[in-house]
Amino acid sequence: MDRMHFGEHSSSQFNEALESIRNNLMEMGGLVEKQVVDALQSLLQADSALAEKVLETEDKVDKLEMLIDEECTKVLALRQPAASDLRLIIAVTKAVSDLERIGDESAKIARMGLQLAEEGESPRGYVEVRHIGNHVRNMLRDTLDAFARFDAKKALEVAAEDNEVDLEYRSAMRSLVTFMMEDPRAISRVLNIIWSLRALERIGDHARNIGEQVIYLVEGKDVRHITVDEIEAKLKK
């Protein structure tokens, strides 16, 4: 962590540009995290007003994504960053698109929440949504924390947690499919829950992607598309 000396540049303008990118990324992360929390709450509590709020936030998230991308392009063009600066810019541009996708998935959950508020509660699946939702939400918080602190170890933990979420998702899927077979009248409502679970699982994947960018940023190693064990082995090298 001591290697990442952002903010010590000879050029104060360069410092400010990097500082601004980092701050905007953290703001976007905070916003998206809140979106996930609100989307879950709107679904679990059948709170339509909150769901609408989640949908409204999307626009803000999209704008931040474009702003950060523009800032990164500017730094690349004007400063030709190298080493940790270069890795920061690359990691940020990738992380923002993951964050934006997390925002999209939250909006999906919120839309499912609105439908369920209209059609009536699903007879099953809330326990799973709450459980996986909590898990995914913690992953997102940890991965953003890891980015802010340049903590590769924590980022690795997020990647490991994603495997658990995938298992939980598959098991929830099995039980909900079994339920639908037993009670076909509930299929439409249970499907809303299934789509929400799918969105949560995707959010977990995106959180993992961001974690992988943190590892790239800190360690300079590309750990995408490999298993957690392989990441660990690569980091030990």
Added chain:
Amino acid sequence: MDTAEKFDEKTPGSDKLAGQIEGEQAMDNTTRYPDQTIGTPFVDSPKMRMRDVDVFYGDKQAIHGVSLDIGKNEVVALIGPSGCGKSTFLRCLNRMNDTIDICQVKGNLHLEDQDLYDPKLDVVELRARVGMVFQKPNPFPKSIYDNVAYGPRIHGLANKKYDLDEIVETSLRKAGLWDEVKDRLHSPGTGLSGGQQQRLCIARTIAVSPEVVLMDEPCSALDPIATAKIEELIAELSESYTIAIVTHSMQQAARVSNRTAYFHLGRLVEMNDTETVFTKPEHDLTEAYITGRFG
């Protein structure tokens, strides 16, 4: 639903996270030199092999125990802040430092099997094998033709006018200057533009078929287009020659070299593949220099 409350237990916020960066990532002023050069300073069967090189100007030591290899047909970039010893080190490689009375070089320096500091070695012959291009283009006050022909003449590389003509043309072609000067070979070299003069100096250097070409900031006096041409040339020349280049432009080092050596206050801190140096340098001092954090 009680879980909903749990989601709020830690409000996501950017201030906290961003604030932590400052304190934790403050520059570590105690950063020290590594005991040994970090990275890969050595290669298999090198063209030039330098070990434990110390250079003194009078009492002052300018280079401290630098060891590195330069591979055959490799482009090695030497970078570092002003006064770090990179030019001094480069000048050891063809004994240009001999011209400075108070300069004393210690250590083992070899061009293949040849000890560069062997007292029996003919320095003029060495400089034909290890040529040098300087920061400022310094053509002789002679014609373009004679500038290039000078070396081959004094080294007796061409007996007939025909041979000499061929060497001059080949060298100017290799330096990417032939098409621009072929109709005025007998006008003075000093009448060319800065970039052309520098390419003329490169043609003059390669006219004696050196094995190694040393370049000491060859583009610092040139505009971006002339610089691009020289860089292009370096890439082409590396097919036939081994090149060591000192440069203040890190982008240039990144563009032209295979390996990059980072010097700091007379020590070789890190030498690695250029890509590694510019994306993930191993030592803090390298990182600080590459990212512009000195000052």
